[in-house]
Amino acid sequence: MRTRHIFEYGVALASLGLGGLVAAGALRRRSLEPAAGDVVQGLLEQSGVSSVVTAVLLNFRAYDTMLEVVVLVVAFWGAWSLHPTEARVHWRPSDPILMRTVGGMLPVLWLLGIYLLWAGTSRPGGEFASGAVLGACGVLTLLIGERVPATQFRPARKVVVVVGVVVFMVAGVAGALSAQGGSEVWSYTAGEARGWILAIEVAGAATIAFVLLGLFSGGREGLDVESGGGEAP
Amino acid sequence: MIPSQIYVIAGAGLVSVGVFAWVVRRHLVRRMMGVNILSTGVFMMLIGGARRVEGGPDGVPQAMVLTGIVVAVSATALGLALIQRIYDQRGERSVEERGPM
Numbered sequence: 001m002r003t004r005h006i007f008e009y010g011v012a013l014a015s016l017g018l019g020g021l022v023a024a025g026a027l028r029r030r031s032l033e034p035a036a037g038d039v040v041q042g043l044l045e046q047s048g049v050s051s052v053v054t055a056v057l058l059n060f061r062a063y064d065t066m067l068e069v070v071v072l073v074v075a076f077w078g079a080w081s082l083h084p085t086e087a088r089v090h091w092r093p094s095d096p097i098l099m100r101t102v103g104g105m106l107p108v109l110w111l112l113g114i115y116l117l118w119a120g121t122s123r124p125g126g127e128f129a130s131g132a133v134l135g136a137c138g139v140l141t142l143l144i145g146e147r148v149p150a151t152q153f154r155p156a157r158k159v160v161v162v163v164g165v166v167v168f169m170v171a172g173v174a175g176a177l178s179a180q181g182g183s184e185v186w187s188y189t190a191g192e193a194r195g196w197i198l199a200i201e202v203a204g205a206a207t208i209a210f211v212l213l214g215l216f217s218g219g220r221e222g223l224d225v226e227s228g229g230g231e232a233p
Numbered sequence: 234m235i236p237s238q239i240y241v242i243a244g245a246g247l248v249s250v251g252v253f254a255w256v257v258r259r260h261l262v263r264r265m266m267g268v269n270i271l272s273t274g275v276f277m278m279l280i281g282g283a284r285r286v287e288g289g290p291d292g293v294p295q296a297m298v299l300t301g302i303v304v305a306v307s308a309t310a311l312g313l314a315l316i317q318r319i320y321d322q323r324g325e326r327s328v329e330e331r332g333p334m
Contacts, residue, residue, distance in 0.1 A: 019249030052292030
């Protein structure tokens, strides 16, 4: 017990020191100056979109964003491989208050998610924000004991879970095939960037929303409402 | 003190708390919460550092945090699924602060 206390105090001191070092580093004037931000602002014309964040995510740093979507998909596969997907879900009557409040909010949330997707090219929003809101819609739908449309079809699930990555790859391959001398391989040119970004955003939002929903349901196709959150039925 | 520095310092504090919980706590859910607090601190510091005086905030840290949040959520979900699996394998789901973890 005594060694445990010494260990805890030591770790507390060490983590306080780490936090202090991190704060000291971040508060240095140098680190607060936008280094990459100015470059992005200067090149915004070529990106095909007018939102800085979307330009970074889906044009200048699109390769990284693709791999982040891959991380999501891998997490989804990991969570789903831990549980049997055949587990039957007991149907139980849902809480009427939950049903009323959440049921009335869901169409508004769907609209908000689609608005965020649409706004992504010019304003704050985009595939990650939209996917998060749409995923939350799906989670609420499961919580009130309803099915999310189309998720019971196995082929549809398989398509949606990878479409966000596949569109990225198609964009890269198309860019590679049509690459002229002097332009970068595996990328889209300034002229066609807007179209590709829109396609990637729509597909990516669908994948992100579905992955978040799938992670919540944890391998089951529905949820046992009365047993609460992520508990197994 | 300008407001963005408050966020940076608070973020560093969250990093401290998160690292402490991650290392010291033995219960897996608490460890997972520690990792989450740690990542929240990092996000806060990045956003706080994205402030600049003229021309609006820096877009690059915002983009990094935007994806980072979603990835952190999915990593947390996978971690929780693994923790659930560990408890299922052990035949108990106790939240005691004991055990080989």
